[in-house]
Amino acid sequence: MxxxxxxxxxxxxxxxxxxxAGCARKEYDLRLVPDGGSMQRTLTVTAKPSSEGSDHSSLSDAELAHMREFYQPALEQIQDGSHTFVGTFHGEMPADVGGAGEYVCLASPLGSASLYVERFRGEDDLQxxxxxxxxxxxxxxxxxxxxxxxxxxxxxxxxxxxxxxxxxxxxxxxxxxxxxxxxxxxxxxxxxxxxxxxxxxxxxxxxxxxxxxxxxxxxxxxxxxxxxxxxxxxxxxxxxxxxxxxxxxxxxxxxxxxxxxxxxxxxxxxxxxxxxxxxxxxxxxxxxxxxxxxxxxxxxxxxxxxxxxxxxxxxxxxxxxxRNASVSVTLQSKVEPFATNGSWDTGAAAVQWSSPIADSDIPAVFFAAWSEPDHDAQQRHFGETILTGEPLAQFALWYRGLADPHRQQYAEFLRTLTPGRTLVEKINAFTFVGDDQPVELPRSLLTEAIDRAR
Incomplete structure (x- = not known):
């Protein structure tokens, strides 16, 4: 009031x-560590002004009950009034801070593509x-x-x-x-x-x-x-x-x-x-x-x-x-994202975001897309790592969208590829069984990557 x-x-x-002025503020510090198809979340909630030396949570009973809908109490820690929760999630992110999000990792024979996006509070129904x-x-x-x-x-x-x-x-x-x-x-x-x-x-x-x-x-x-x-x-x-x-x-x-x-x-x-x-x-x-x-x-x-x-x-x-709360997110990543609205910290190997948040405000939306090449597989098939970044993500997205029979055919085809003068010719000639038309997207991605590597 x-x-x-x-x-x-x-x-x-x-x-x-x-x-x-004088209103209590909550700071949400979120650490994300992807591991294949799962995401570990470590969320620390601190009330400002803080209560240094306190072993009591800064959360109300209702807020604590809300957090425990997503996190196991046995993994909680309280230090200086800051309350930390740890959990591992697949796909859908929990509405712990308030909002919605998702993480997906798409694996392929040449590497994986990952996408993380999350909305923190706010009203996204514009009408x-x-x-x-x-x-x-x-x-x-x-x-x-x-x-x-x-x-x-x-x-x-x-x-x-x-x-x-x-x-x-x-x-x-x-x-x-x-x-x-x-x-x-x-x-x-x-x-x-x-x-x-x-x-x-x-x-x-x-x-x-x-x-x-x-x-x-x-x-x-x-x-x-x-x-x-x-x-x-x-x-x-x-x-x-x-x-x-x-x-x-x-x-x-x-x-x-x-x-x-x-x-x-x-x-x-x-x-x-x-x-x-x-x-x-x-x-x-x-x-x-x-x-x-x-x-x-x-x-x-x-x-x-x-x-x-x-x-x-x-x-x-x-x-x-x-805005009586703020959220800071750190996402660990082995590679720099090819698309994000966060800041990449090379030394920390992480994407970082920070924003004030409020239920009635425009939502804070954080996203990052990155791909991790399978260096051993690409070395085996092409002699070096040629497909990285967004092109690798496009390949993984295409590959995972195939029906099972076609996915198996293309995986078997990749296993036949080895470095050499006929490599590009083989890639250009590939067709699925029963279809005499070349498969355009992977063909162009791979041949262009080979040209860039020369």
């Missing part, structure tokens, strides 16, 4: 600075993700709209405020959320200057809709840096007046004075939100998760009604701010 500094309640973005973001924004806007109806009941300015909140702000928050989601996807794919481009796009969007002008930026920056409560309230009041197109001499300006008084505005918003069913429902959940009796009084310091107003919208627009 958000705890909002009173000096910042007048401005949404400023109100949300430090949302994640559901959009619906969730929009629902969170709708809830925040509905709270703000309800407050406006109460605060400005019977006043002429209410109709204009209602249009501003229900139409402009609702629409614009959803559009900005879309921009931020797209930025997160581009950033995940390694986009350069993504943050600057996002600021430019969102900034231009808001400028076009008269939230501020570029000429206002120096004053806005100065106000935000000063954290002056009155100055921030003044910015908010001026923005509302500009958006409502209220002239300076209109009586309506006086009715909007509350936007320029941070203390009065915060008190009014909190009082309005406390009267909603949504607040009561969320308060009940809070008491349940904190083992509090229904009659227990909860202070705004612990459960701030303003948090309900801004948290949903902020999480919809900037889900990265709610």
């Amino acid at each position: 958000l705890r909002l500094p009173g000096s910042r309640v007048t401005w949404l973005l400023v109100s949300l600075v430090g949302v994640a 559901q993700s959009e619906r969730d973001r929009h629902a969170a924004i709708d809830q925040s806007v509905d709270l703000l709209l309800n407050w406006a109806h109460e605060e400005f009941a019977g006043q002429a300015i209410l109709a204009r405020l209602e249009r501003l909140i229900d139409q402009d702000i609702r629409r614009d928050l959803k559009n900005v959320s879309g921009y931020c989601w797209a930025y997160g996807m581009v950033f995940d794919m390694g986009g350069e200057l993504g943050g600057q481009r996002l600021m430019a796009r969102v900034g231009q969007y808001l400028v076009e809709r008269n939230y501020f002008s570029l000429a206002d930026l120096p004053n806005m920056v100065a106000v935000f840096q000063s954290e002056d409560q009155a100055a921030m309230a003044g910015l908010l009041r001026d923005t509302v007046i500009r958006k409502l197109q209220v002239e300076g001499d209109e009586p309506a300006v006086a009715s909007l004075a509350i936007f320029g008084n941070a203390k009065e505005l915060g008190a009014s918003l909190r009082a309005s939100i406390r009267r909603t069913e949504f607040y009561q429902s969320e308060l009940t959940k809070y008491k349940s998760t904190h083992n509090l009796d229904d009659g227990t009084e909860v202070s705004d310091r612990d459960f701030d009604p303003l948090g309900l107003l801004v948290e949903g919208a902020f999480q919809a627009m900037l889900p990265t701010a709610f």
Whole structure:
């Protein structure tokens, strides 16, 4: 639940600075060691701040029960509050951190090809993700709209405020959320200057809709840096007046004075939100998760009604701010992958990844594809190792996709190959029994590899 500094309640973005501060973080360190068709996983979970010297797990009972769905308790270790689990898996990876993954090793007479891919948390149903973001924004806007109806009941300015909140702000928050989601996807794919481009796009969007002008930026920056409560309230009041197109001499300006008084505005918003069913429902959940009796009084310091107003919208627009966990993965490999979104460490002979993760965020997806040649077999058939990397993976994938009779035929054919002047001719001439057409993929892979080796 958000705890909002009173000096910042007048401005949404400023109100949300430090949302994640003080939240416990979990770090998941995953070590992967492939062995043929199996994968050994060693997962160490550490809570930050850590508990050095502690022999107690940093996991809750529910989290521990979840881990033990996949790992044997007898292999667990706890040191300095870090909890380590060890297990061996075939094919499907466990949803220990949260997500899904798979590892496959395709063996062939010339070597093997391996593929590892895993998603850690996040929402990969893009339509559901959009619906969730929009629902969170709708809830925040509905709270703000309800407050406006109460605060400005019977006043002429209410109709204009209602249009501003229900139409402009609702629409614009959803559009900005879309921009931020797209930025997160581009950033995940390694986009350069993504943050600057996002600021430019969102900034231009808001400028076009008269939230501020570029000429206002120096004053806005100065106000935000000063954290002056009155100055921030003044910015908010001026923005509302500009958006409502209220002239300076209109009586309506006086009715909007509350936007320029941070203390009065915060008190009014909190009082309005406390009267909603949504607040009561969320308060009940809070008491349940904190083992509090229904009659227990909860202070705004612990459960701030303003948090309900801004948290949903902020999480919809900037889900990265709610990443309260991170995952680091190290995959041991005898050879460098020919395809990966990780970093290859030659000295450690391993691929490494690291990313913050959150359930509501774009998923962290790690992958690596590599192939290991059978040097003895290739030396025997070709005089040297000629097929490595992606070409070997293509060969292994083709070979494993053959029906059993064809796979046996091709394995027998390979056993007849030996280095010499007729090697390429034999490869070009091979056909399966009952088919007079050459088998194109392995033919081209092998002959091109032989040409490169010459």
